[in-house]
Amino acid sequence: MRIRIVDAFTDRPFAGNPAGVLLLDAFPPDSRLQQIAAEVNLSETAFAHPLPAGADADWALRWFTPAAEVDLCGHATLATAHVLRTTGQAGGAVRFATRSGVLSADAGEDGAIVLDFPTAPLTPVPTPPGLAAALGAQPLSVHDTGPNVGDLLVELPDEAAVSALRPDLRALAEHSRRGVIATAPATAGQGYDYVSRCFFPRVGIDEDPVTGSAHTALAPFWSGRLGGARLTGWQASARGGLVGTELRGERTLLTGHAVTVIEGQLLA
The missing domain is CATH 3.10.310.10 (Diaminopimelate Epimerase; Chain A, domain 1)
Known part of the structure; x- marks a missing residue:
């Protein structure tokens, strides 16, 4: 099982927010995901697997802290989109099915990634x-x-x-x-x-x-x-x-x- 550590919201190593990223064929039991996130011990570890053609999104995506699953995470979504782009598994916009609905990531200027998230009501x-x-x-x-x-x-x-x-x-x-x-x-x-x-x-x-x-x-x-x-x-x-x-x-x-x-x- 391949694992990557990606620094997000930065253009240089050892800044921004590090996230673990694992691309899977399917999600293992939740207890296994939580054990991996605890072992990685970063703010969040992202787990993603591809969805079949015709689904509302391209990848299923979940995020875990060392202690709990969370409903929404920006930096680990950015990190996952970065891994998909750099490994050739996504070229343009990619859609993620998450606990907060479908989120998308697309190419921005100068190699940046643009995430489309729901606005929080204040x-x-x-x-x-x-x-x-x-x-x-x-x-x-x-x-x-x-x-x-x-x-x-x-x-x-x-x-x-x-x-x-x-x-x-x-x-x-x-x-x-x-x-x-x-x-x-x-x-x-x-x-x-x-x-x-x-x-x-x-x-x-x-x-x-x-x-x-x-x-x-x-x-x-x-x-x-x-x-x-x-x-x-x-x-x-x-x-x-x-x-x-x-x-x-x-x-x-x-x-x-x-x-x-x-x-x-x-x-x-």
Whole structure:
């Protein structure tokens, strides 16, 4: 069984978000998928197999953290599309059947890949008791991101406040179904429009390096405030990564590069 490690939302190795990618003939039992994801021990490992002609999609795709299966994952979808392209198994657009419906990946400019994902619905909510203490910062606003993403989106005053976060991860895990997205406008002149950091201790990820799915909520949030459908987000983790976003109503386009860094054989 061939396995690849791909750095997503970056054009250079050892940056962005690494994902495991396994292309299979069919899905083994869920317990086996979870064991592999735990062994790989990255934010997500993607498992895909081809679907027969005439199906609604070209490949079935699932994503697992080391601790759980998730409903939506951007960086591992980007990584899977990259593997399909670089191995010659997909040339143009490819459609994935997932727990969040059919998602597509197509070629962008300069070797980038463009993902077509559902836009997360944003609902303003009161700041939950204890959230500010757990995060280590006082939110300006808090939004629920709906069932597919399952996070709280927390607005902070500026980029410095996002970079300075040192949250109490154990306490933070009590505040959403998946995690917390902290975001703020970018400091002027940085070459991107907004910043974010994403904390998912509830599903076994303390801080995710670059989170495509979170940008389906960040895109409508910042498009409404900054007045542009096309924006660029910088996820300010230790590895860091750029995500291009384009809001198209109920769909959001996510653009990024990817680099394969490891390829090997799963023996067990």
